Amino acid sequence: MSNSTGKCPVMHGGHTATGTSNMDWWPNALNLDILHQHDTKTNPLDPDFDYKEALKSLDVEALKNDVKALMTDSQPWWPADWGHYGGLMIRMAWHAAGSYRVADGRGGAATGNQRFAPLNSWPDNVNLDKARRLLWPIKKKYGNQVSWADLIVLAGTMAYESMGLPAYGFAFGREDIWHPEKDIYWGAETEWLGKSRYDGDASDSLENPLAAVQMGLIYVNPEGVDGKPDPLRTAQDVRETFARMAMDDEETAALTAGGHTVGKCHGNGSEQNLGPDPEAADVHEQGLGWNNSTSRGIGRNTMSSGIEGAWTTNPTQWDDGYFYLLFTYDWELKKSPAGAWQWEPIDIKEEDKPVDVEDPSIRHNPIMTDADMAMKMDPEYRKVCQRFYDDPDYFADVFARAWFKLTHRDLGPSQRYFGPDVPNEEHLWQDPIPAGATDYDVNAVKSAIAATDLSLSDLVATAWDSARTFRSSDLRGGANGARIRLAPQKDWAGNEPERLAKVLNLLEPIAAETGASLADVIVIGGNVAIENAAKNAGVTVEVPFTPGRGDASQAQTEVESFEPLEPIHDGFRNWLKQDYQVAPEELLLDRAQLLGLTAPEMTVLVGGMRVLGSNYGGSTDGVFTEQVGRLSNDFFVTLTDMSLSWHPVGKASYEIRERATGATKYTASRVDLVFGSNSVLRAYVELYAQDDSQEKFVRDFVKAWAKVMHADCFTR
Known part of the structure; x- marks a missing residue:
């Protein structure tokens, strides 16, 4: 049978602008795409490719000389102003770095995201595509020895040097992404240069986490x-x-x-x-x-x-x-x-x-x-x-340092910096952390923690609160540094200051006696609790642990700089600081993405945290088990139990009742119930609810937990 005249026999809608997603029929459905923003399937490099290793073979001086030579090699198709591309290259590097925002650490130059939409087409980035195309012969020559992200920033730095400004320094280490970061929130405007991100006329009413004043501007x-x-x-x-x-x-x-x-x-x-x-x-x-x-x-x-x-x-x-x-x-x-x-x-x-x-x-x-x-x-x-x-x-020195900060702020701690031009000086904005000991007896630390009267939930909550500040966006925060004991973190409402002080008072002497850092002891405490909870569920497991975290001092901690890292929500501990216009389940996705978690990892962590009784303030919402402290799959089993029914009893509160008697068995939040209502999350829930999944659940939970605890452990 032939197709009707004029009918194309293939699927339509492949164009970004004209295509309609099937999910557009349900605009209120929770979109999990942000958790899989940089799926490995988009990366064409070999799975064992190590950019840091590739950099070791890079001839840095040759590359710098080639970039400087480019500055005065004017091309007829896009001639250089006054025969020098310096201004264009500086603008390209600046606009790559200048999209960074401290509120959530997103944006910036560390991923080479300027190559993709929307940044490659922002009105403020007009003709920067020409700058990147001028750089292509150099990228082609050096291949995978240098990323686009590094090359873009290097081009701006070499432009200044070629025009007479002594460089303060430069670090390699930025790894390219291979797909648009389409799920980053750049503003609600539906047109370029629109302005709907202010609540009034005052400059400080600019909507968080945005930093630019209008859509499409740096x-x-x-x-x-x-x-x-x-x-x-x-x-x-x-x-x-x-x-x-x-x-x-x-x-x-x-x-x-x-x-x-x-x-x-x-x-x-x-x-x-x-x-x-x-x-x-x-x-x-x-x-x-x-x-x-x-x-x-x-x-x-x-x-x-x-x-x-x-x-x-x-x-x-x-x-x-x-x-x-x-x-x-x-x-x-x-x-x-x-x-x-x-x-x-x-x-x-x-x-x-x-x-x-x-x-x-x-x-x-x-x-x-x-x-x-x-x-x-x-x-x-x-x-x-x-x-x-x-x-x-003085001006030249202040500018060179500010340029270095602008172009390196989202590269992460100085341990990630690579190359011969890395400055010896460490800056407060780099969140410095001294190296911690690695030669102490981890088992002695575990025994000392077990001998305290700290509850399993106290140990889990403290370790989690210490680590959850990590942001994969700019690699700030995390358990390393033990800044949870310092201002401002020790006073954050989400860290339950009174409970936190009690836990730290018992863990600090253990650190002093064993030679471990407090940062390590806090993480080990969470691991001890999880290993015991797994044992209670009939599964023997050892939580992976790598020592070496250090303890930062208050002098190494810029209080104002850390304020944006304060959690105002944490779906993993079922907590909101206040009601927000954004739904709690969307806030959970934001936190999970910043932690670098996938949807399955987020799911298994929430289910495990609930049965461990680690909710904020001891809340029982979502604690779907009769045996708190046992690392069981009860959270998932309850969500799939059709002998129960689910009933809203407030704006974001729910009761789980027995169908037969009408008796309330559990209470829940929206974050709890989204795992049963969203079709993708429910698929994960059903997997972990199966009778043969108890051990898999424990091992997956341990793996995801260890990922969060080690997220900020970087080596040179």
């Missing part, structure tokens, strides 16, 4: 708040958004000035002439976007931000020209050729004007954005910038 709108010039108001947005990227006023001013000391803005044309962004472009564009097919569109006619001009007289040199122009001249608002607001100097000397990018006989006015004018008009920023202008060496 920081702030260069024309001003909502595109309306007002430097003092812009200063508020700059201060807030940079703070959300872990920068103080001095670092913010240094980065703004240093970033605009070189390169230029591009707006000598019409935005209407630009083609689709890379993700929307047709196949013949081969992954390049914003192509201009109606006019020249390159060189002096390039269109990116819409603002047109250089900030300094010598845009390919590191100098103090930014401050000289900013403070020497008065500035007035004008429109660029593309119609964007920009500030230009009044009565500027001809010799202070930068030359044209293609014809040195032509000079143009320099420009400042609204954020640049904020550096002059905001009293605090002006003080900092005046100090920089008075002491160029």
Whole structure:
């Protein structure tokens, strides 16, 4: 039988923009995709590929020399401004790193995510696809010895060095991802540069965890708040958004000035002439976007931000020209050729004007954005910038350090840094932890813990609370460092301070007597409890443990920096600090993803934590067992028991009743019940509820538990 005329015999909907997922029929269904964001099936490298080992064979000096040579190797298809690609490469590296946000550690340069949507097509990233394509011959040459993530940041760092700024340092170690991070929340707006992320007009009402002021921007709108010039108001947005990227006023001013000391803005044309962004472009564009097919569109006619001009007289040199122009001249608002607001100097000397990018006989006015004018008009920023202008060496040092922080903040602790240019100095923002002992008697520690009167639930809860702060996004937090005993963590409501203090008072002497770090003792305590609970369930198991965690000091712990790591929810311990607009089960997914857990691992951990009685405050919600402290599969068995019925009794509270008598047997939260209601999670629940799954459940729980406890254990 032939197909009807005009009917295609294959499945439609393969295009990202036009395809409709089957799950779109049920928009309120819990989407577990974020837990499998970087499935190994997307990674084309061999399973045994070790990037750290590959780096050991990298000729770093040769690579650096090749990158520096690229800076002045102008290509006809995308010519370099003034014959130097430095400004373009710096912007590429900056915008890769600048998407980082301290609230949840997501974004940043550590994964090479700028290669994929949505970042590769953000309005603020116009023409950065050209920068990556210019780098391709170098990536091709060195292959898997250097990741795209490392190469992108290195290109920006070498650009500065080639223009005269001594580098503070550089570290390799960023591993590429191979798939878009489509489940990261970048904002609720449905259009580029929309603004619906504020609750009022104040800058600090910007929605958490977001850091940029509008969809598709890295920081702030260069024309001003909502595109309306007002430097003092812009200063508020700059201060807030940079703070959300872990920068103080001095670092913010240094980065703004240093970033605009070189390169230029591009707006000598019409935005209407630009083609689709890379993700929307047709196949013949081969992954390049914003192509201009109606006019020249390159060189002096390039269109990116819409603002047109250089900030300094010598845009390919590191100098103090930014401050000289900013403070020497008065500035007035004008429109660029593309119609964007920009500030230009009044009565500027001809010799202070930068030359044209293609014809040195032509000079143009320099420009400042609204954020640049904020550096002059905001009293605090002006003080900092005046100090920089008075002491160029100090400015260069502060900027180099701030650039290093910007481009390395999400790389993780210094133990992960690799290469000959890694600075010897360790910074507070790197969350330093001294090395811990490894030669103590682990069994002696276990015996000492068993001899205390600490309950199984106390040991499990303390170990979990210590480890659950880990974020796979920027590799901060975790049990290493034992910061749970320090401010601010010791006072966090989610850590039950009174109970925590009692546990630590008994574990600290054990650490002192055995030579183990307290961090190790806390983890061992949780392991002891789990091994005993498994034994109670008839399964003998040893929880994997690697010693060597250290104990950080209060001086090594920046209190303000750690505040964003405070848990305000924890579905694993069935706790919410308060009611939120986001459903508890969605908050659980967020926590699980930050911990690096898969959906099966999340499932087995929740089921085990419930029967261990480790709920916050001793709550019995979800403790579906008559034998608390026995590592049984009772949680899953109860969820699949059709002799029971489930009844809402409040906004997020439920009763589990016997069908025959109507008697209430258990209580539950939404987090508990989602494992029985969601079809994917229920499939895992049914697996663990089977009569032959008790031992598998224990072993899977132990494996997932050990993964969390060791997540932050890094070696050089």
